[in-house]
Amino acid sequence: MQVLKFGGTSVGSTQAIEQVCQIVANYKRKGTLALVVSAMSGTTDKLIQCGQLAGLQQEQYKSLLQEIEDRHLDTIRGLFPITMQSSLLSQVKKQLNQLESLCDGIFQVGELSARSLDKIMSFGELLSSWMIAEKLKQLGISAAWKDSRELIATDAQFGHALVDFDTTDHQVTSYFQHQNAAVVVLPGFIAASAGKETTTLGRGGSDYTAAIVAAAMDASVLEIWTDVSGMMTADPRLVPQAIPIPRISYEEAMELSHFGAKVIYPPTIQPVMNRRIPIWIKNTFAADDYGTLIQDNGEKTFPVTGISGIQKIALLTLEGSGMVGIPGFSKRLFDALLREKVNVILITQSSSEHSITVGVHEDDMLKAKVGIDSEFVQEIHDKRIEPLIVEKDLAIVAVVGDNMKNHHGMSGKLFGALGRNAINVRAIAQGSTEKNISAVISKNDVRKALNVIHEVFFETETRQINVFVAGTGNVGGKLLEQLQLQQAYLLKELGLQVRIIALANSRKMRFSESGIQLDNWKEELEAGHEMDLEQFMQRVQSMNLRNSVFVDNTASETVAGVYSTFLQHGISVVTCNKIACSSEYNNYKKLKDLARKFNASFLFETNVGAGLPVINTLNDLIRSGDKVQTIEAVLSGSLNFVFNHFVNGASFREVVKAAQDEGYTEPDPRIDLSGKDVMRKILILARESGAVLEMDDITNHSFLPAGSLDVKDVPAFYEQLSVHADHFNNLLKAAAEKGERLKFVARYHNGEASVGLQSVGPQHPFYQLEGKDNIVLFTTSRYSAQPLIVKGAGAGADVTASGIFADIIRTVR
Template sequence: MQVLKFGGTSVGSAKAIEQVCNIVQSYQRKGKLIVVVSAMSGTTDKLIACGKLAAQGNETYKSILNEIENGHFETIRSLFPITVHSGLISQVKKQLNQLENLCDGIFQVGELSRRTLDKIMAYGELMSSWMIAEKLRQMGLNAIWKDSRQLIQTDSHFGSAQVDFDITNDQVTTYFQHQTEDYFLLPGFIASNSQKETTTLGRGGSDYTAAIIAAALDAGVLEIWTDVSGMMTADPRLVSQAIPIPRISYEEAMELSHFGAKVIYPPTIQPVMERRIPIWIKNTFAPADEGTLIKDNGEKPYPVTGISGIQNIALLTLEGSGMVGIPGFSKRLFEALHREKINVILITQSSSEHSITVGVHEADIIKAKSAVDSAFAQEIYDKKIEPLLVERDLSIVAVVGDNMKNHHNMSGKLFGALGRNAINVRAIAQGSTEKNISTVISKYDVKKALNVIHEVFFAEPLKQLNVFVVGVGNVGGKLLEQIQQQAAYLKTEMNLQIRVVAIANSRKMYFNEDGVHLEDWKQALDNAEPMDMEAFASRMVNLNLRNSVFVDNTASPDISLSYGRFLEHGISVVTCNKIACSADYSSYKKLKDLARKYNVSFLFETNVGAGLPVINTLNDLIRSGDRVRSIEAVLSGSLNYVFNHFVDGTTFKEVVKAAQEEGYTEPDPRIDLSGKDVMRKILILARESGAKLEMEDIENQGFLPAILLEAASVDDFYHQMDQYEDHFSNLRKDADAEGKRLKFVATYRDGSAKVGLQAIAPDHPFYNLHGKDNIVLYTTNRYADQPLIVKGAGAGADVTASGIFADVIKTASVN
């Protein structure tokens, strides 16, 4: 004998009911089949609304009753031949008339009791199960309809009645042992008390009905047919990388269902678990899918089986010095909650006995506060304890797995992952069996937390970085191109997915939480909303996505002011913008400290040397215990390009213009020629070496006449350069006369730094520095005789983008 249960979506339309009947028919010649069904999807909610509206004196209940009637009549017309419509509709109409009379009576008296509401809610299952029984008979199957209220007896706790298993088991076995039919259709969810009054088993109780019947008859299997292909490692609506769970133990299924997994109603498991009856969770709309088998524990690939959560939780804390060493406080607390029938979901207590905290549903806050404060009124008056403390807007996220007890560091991995993503844990509970670790967090963080935890415990799904890019010009455009180009490699070789969620330039910003399509991002941005950095920042923070990375490809001071806010919200920052790291030392240090405090990345490799590993190499030296004695460097690819091409037969103006056209200088080349950009770079390197320097501490031995720096515009600057060509030519000629070459050099030594144009002799490593290359010489305690040299292209969109890309990838090791 087998028991099959079909949920509301499985019987939600004529087409769905036909699918159910086809599934049932496929079980021919496999023994007796008991089929338990829910009401058609949405019907129970409508029935509840009818009762409540009628009690409020609101005649809108009549239109809802018409909706219910029309829906069922339309289902009959679609499901059955026209020749039987009249008789079937007449039968259903009798049920609907009874329902209407019941609601009219409620309307007249203006009162709705739990007893009456149970009676109203029963009509959904009664009608759906009767229609399906008729359809099976139309298909030629030997089917019979049976009212579950005649089989399952409960107490009189209307709304969520408790089953009397002794009587129920006797009634079920007695009935079925005398029946010869092959198919039995039963309405789920409903039962009756000893006075034969209708009761219900709680929302989701159709699962429970099926389990009660299966256990009473010691069925071979209980199948729960729903609209998903079994249980998943997490809610797929919140965690896109969730994967099916092929097999799960009874205890794990109970834990997951208790903590919010909606595939199966929590009480369902207990009756069949006692008889060791396996439960299959199957998909009505994809019956060939394997589904999930709930059975005794077996081998699993992961220590964690699933992750679940309960929304809208409140924490209630009873605390006070008067509790320490005094027995009975916990008992009185739980008694007060019990009297108000408030379910306690989670319990945690400090070892000092100074406080005890419980989690309850937010809907119970007012009752709980009143009951507990009343129970401890004297102690509160005597100031031995505080009035009950209530914290709202919380959720519970639970990690469940029988195998967690066999693996070390489960808690460490869980809390480490939450901490790295700035998710604060308000309370923790872990059972002694180590099958469940429950955390209470802000409900604002639930989606983020579920995704973060899932990435940690399930190795096969990709780790996902959610990237927000501001600045999509030359460098930013190349970055997006490189991300798209390397997507397959990162997936295959690093198990990493970089998902660009937002892009922006100075005019427009575009968000797509599912990921920007990088093949046509320019078109999407052209049609997007106007750029507003405050709105961009707020939206990024409010999305609250896991492993978030903000990328700044601009030179904007205003944007750099947002870095601290992002780091405080657990968002890593990657930037080629030198403003933040060359601002006041206190601002620079604050950003570094925030990154450490919130365990996120603040990476700016491209501040110095574009894609060259200049800062990373320096950091490795410092972290490994080396000490910097001096730094000597050519740090401007733009200036190196200019002076390498400033040869006899060319003018300085021509070379500068060419460099600008090639994209090697800023749009205003004076930023490069003034040496200010190099000052920022050597300042950053000095700070990364441990020096507490400010910008004004750096000596700038500039070569550009002051009048050119003060020109009103770039055009005026170029126009005035003609007047100073002799000045630039003489600089070159003097160097040529000594057999030297001009390089703009930055140095840091003995706590001081300077930049300036120097004539470099042929025996110096800088002499043969070609094109737009940069070079850095680190002289340290370990590299005292021969400096450690980093050399390569120090300008250009491609290499700068590659440096930013590398920093983005590095954040994956922290996030």
Template sequence: MQVLKFGGTSVATASAIRQVVQLVAAAARRETTIVVVSAMGGITDALIEAGYLAAAGKEEYRERLRHIETQHLEVARELVPIVSQSAVLSLVKTHCNEMEAICNGVFLLGELSARTLDRLMSFGELLSSRLVAASLSAQQVAHRWYDSRQLLRTDSQHGFATVDLAATNQLISRFIVAQPEALYVVPGFVAADDQGATTTLGRGGSDYTAAIFAGALHASRLEIWTDVSGMMTADPRLVPHARPIPRISYQEAMELSHFGAKVLYPPTIQPVMSQGIPLWIKNTFAPTDHGTLVEVSPPATGHIVRGLSSIGQLALLSLEGSGMVGIPGFSKRLFEALARERINVILITQSSSEHSISVGVNARDAAAAQRAVDAEFAHEIAVGKVEPLHLETDLAIVALVGENMKNHTGISGRMFGALGTNGVNIRAIAQGSSEKNISTVIRAQDVKKAINVLHETFFEATAKQINLFVVGVGNVGSKLLEQLARQQAYLQEKLGLQVRVVGVANSSRFVLHEHGLALDDWKEALAQGEPLHLPTLVDAIHARNLRNAVFVDITASADVAGCYAALLEKSVAVVACNKVACSSEYATYARLKALAQEFNTDFLFETNVGAGLPVIGTLNDLLRSGDVVHRIEAVLSGTLNFVFNHYNGKRPFAEVVRQAQAEGYTEPDPRLDLNGTDVARKILILARESGEKLEMADIRNVSFLPESCLEGDVEAFYDQMAVHEDHFRGLYEAATAQGKKLKFVARYADGKASVGLQTIVPGHDFHALHGKDNAVLFYTNRYAEQPLVIKGAGAGAEVTASGVFADIIRAARA
């Protein structure tokens, strides 16, 4: 004996019913089969709506009924040959006339009782099961249709009747013995009380009907046929990479279903679970798919977690007060107050101090729950022992489910860590002693991000998705995008990172695409983008709320740097090539560092000093490992090093500077390099990273430029350099005469910092620097006699982009 149940989508159209008939006929050839049928998709809701419209005195109920009748008649005509249609059409018409008569009475009385509504709702399953039976007859498949109301006995609690399983099991067993067939068709959802009045079994009623038949007959299996290929590791509408769960335990299936997986309704499968009857969830429209087998003890898999689920539309009620501590009965009174209002409690959590208790309820019940609890504790609230009930809405539950979690430590830590890294704040936590479920209450707007983050953490260890927003796509930004495009396959294969650029912006426009921009045509997409307004861009990033988000600033804009705080506060990591933030007021620098720590994200700016050289990272490693920095000496301007390495007194100094700008070594305004401002910013950042609270004004800057060179615009700057060519030649010749080289050096020691042009003797680490090279010398406790030297190219689009790239990977792997 086997039981097959078909849901509303499986019988919603004539073609779907024909598919059902094929499946049923094949099943009946193998084993005696009972088929339980739901109402056509949407019909139950339409019947309820018609009833309430009639009770409200609105004649629109007639139109609803006409639509229901038409839908069933059309399906009947498609399913049954013309010569056999009259009996089926007559039966459909009879049922529809009964529906209309009931609604007419409701309309006249202006009242819809629970008993009448049950009778009205029952027609959905009665009609659909009759159509399945008619199609079987048309295909000459022997069967017997029978009314479930003759077999399922309940109490008279209309709308959610309780089944008398002892009486029902006896009736079913007698029926099967007395009227043996190879195939039976019965309507789901409907039953009757002892007086024969129609009752319904509430949510999941057809599943329950099927489980009751399977349990009563000790069936070999129960199959639930629906429109999905079994249970999934997560909701595929939220998680594109969700995968089917081949086998799962009853307990796990019930946990997942309770927390939002709509395939099963937990209470309905109790009759088969208690007997260990295997339950298959199959797809009517893809019958060859494996589906999900729900069983007592499924084999172990490689995953500790079996699946993820969520419940939206949640409200959290919190009862707090010092008067609760040590006083028995508060919890009892809270739950009794909710029970009197027939409000179901979804989640419970209580502090160990007994100072507060929180419960989660459906948002639609929140107002009624608040009134009931405040009324119950009115006296305690009045005397100050308890606070008025605190209500929070726009919440959701995300649950991690798996029986195997209890055998592994650190699951909660991984869960909370993954959520915390992505800025998902947890409002409440509940974990049963069986450790099959860890539930967290979060903001409803964070559900998609949270589910994807957790699915990635527990099911996709080989593919962590990183979402980049890149602002500034000039020389360095364009090179970065080229490097990302070239390395995508490597990053996925070797590092398990799926790096997507979801937004790019230049000084005038921005474009965002949640599923990632194609890196071979981002320029065209940007050209069609929206006008850039930084608050709008930041709001758009927040609204998308993507996991593992990284904001990359490759500009020199103070306005863009001003956005960092708002991003860090939402746990969006910031990678800054822009030096403005870290070289502005110390309070700003310190606040950004603190925000990154507070919101468990990254604020990385390696390329602020030395382009792609690991200067800041090395300094941080020294300090974290307990070393102490005493002195830093550095050549930090690739531009100035390029200029002084190429200037020999024969070509004009201004011409060499123009060459440096043309080759992309200078800041957009080359005066920032030549007047020492850029180098001062860099040594300031290194001093701050060393623990010094310095401001830009504290940096002593000895400029080698005549004052007139700093007046006017950039072209005036070049003109004045030409005017002062003798000055620059004199500096060069004086150094050369001593066998020395000119280098613009930054120095930090004893809490003070300075920058300026120096002559460097042969043998010094700076003397042999070529082209655009930078060098940094760290003198520390460990490197007291011989400094730790970092040397290499300190300017250029490729190396700077590679430094930004490295910071992105650091943020991604955090």
């Protein structure tokens, strides 16, 4: 015998019912086929509403009854030829008249009992199963309809009755032994008490009905037909990368179903597991898909089989020094919860016995608190324990797999991934069988947590980086261009999927949770909303995506001021903007500390040397225990460009203008020529070396004539360069007479830093520095005789963008 169960969506329309009948017609039967059917999708919810409204004496229940009637009558009209419809419509109408009379009676007395509600809810399955039986007969299939209330016996616990398996097994086997029909259609979900009163098996109970029948008849297989192709590694509505699980053990399926996997109702598994009957989950609307086969353990591809979660969790914590070493507190706690009929989902207790924590559904937290505080009223009065602590707005995420026990570091991998994404874990539970590791987290972090965990355990070949970009000018535009060109390479060679989730400039901002297409990003950005930095930050935080990176390509002090907010939410920051790291030391240190505290990256390699590995090289020296003695550097690609092109006969003004036109200087060249930009860079290097310095501590030997910077705008500054042309020519002449070249040099030594124009001779490493190149000499304890040199292009949008690109990749590597 085989048992097939079809869920509400599988019988939710005329077309769906026809698909079910087609599946049955094509089925290769081995003996009698038992068909267990749910109510049409949404019907049970409407039936419950009818009962509740009637109990509250609100006449709106009548309009809901009419909707239920119209839907079922329309289904009959769609399923059967007109010559058959009259008698079938009459039968359905007769059933619905009984339902209406029941609701009318409840309306009259103004009270809805659990017994009456069970009776009301039964009509959904009774109607759908009867219609399908009649349709099978019309198709020429030998079919019979049987009322499950005559087969499944329960106690009188209305709403969630307990099955009397001895009586049920006897009634089921007796019926099927004498049944000759090829297909028997049964309504799921419903049963009957010893007094022949209608009971129900709990929401999702149609699965349970099918399992009970399958176990009683020792069926060869139980098939659960639904609207998805089997159990998934995670909820695909929350984790788009979720994949089907082809095979899973009974124990794993039970764990996942208890922890929120809605494909199968939790009690379903136990009856068939006892008989080792396989359960096959199939898709009604994709019947050829393999689905998921639940049976004894098979070979596993991954140590983790699936990830699930439960929303709306509350934590109850009983704590106090009076609990230590005193037996019986746990028993009294759980007895109090039992009296209040509160189901415990998770338990954890400290080894000190100072506290015990349980997780319950939020709907139960108030009655749980009342019951527990009442149980321990004397101990609370004597201050031996505290009143029950209740925390809500939580959720449980659970990692399930029989094979976890054979792999070391599963817990570390799980909690490490959550920690790196700033997801705080409130409580932990792990059984000694190592089949399940559960963590309680904020409900706001559920989507992010599931995606993070899925990436770690299942997406071994790919990782996703979600990038939020501020600044789409020269550097930002080049960055987006490079990302677009490298997307395929990153995915294939590094297993990285870089998605641009948001773009912003001074005018517009654009968000797309699925990622902005980089081939037309300019058009997408122009179609965005007006830029508002506060709203931009709030949107980034509310999206709460894993591996989030905020990229600042601006030179804005305002944008630099929001780094701390991002870091506090576990969002990494990558920036070429030097303002934050050269601000007050306390702010610089705060950002570094926040990055460590919230497991986020704060990367600013391009603050010094554009794409050159200057800061990373320095960090590697410090981390490996080396001590910096001196840093000497030409850190301004723009100034190096200027002085390399400022030769005899050249105009200093025109050389500076050419550097600006080439994009080597800031939009305001005064920042470069004043030495302020170089001061920021040497300050950053000094701080990364361990020095506590402020900008005011750096000596600036300016080469500009007095007053030339005190002008209102850039055109006026260029006029000053023309006015003082002789001053610049004299600087050049003095250097040339000594056979030297002009370089703007930054120096850090013994805790002191300075910047200024120097002339260097042919033997100096700086002499041959061409174009816009930068050079940094690190003299350290290990590199004392010969400094470590980093040299290369230190300015330009391309190389700066490449440095930012590298930092983005570094956030996840």
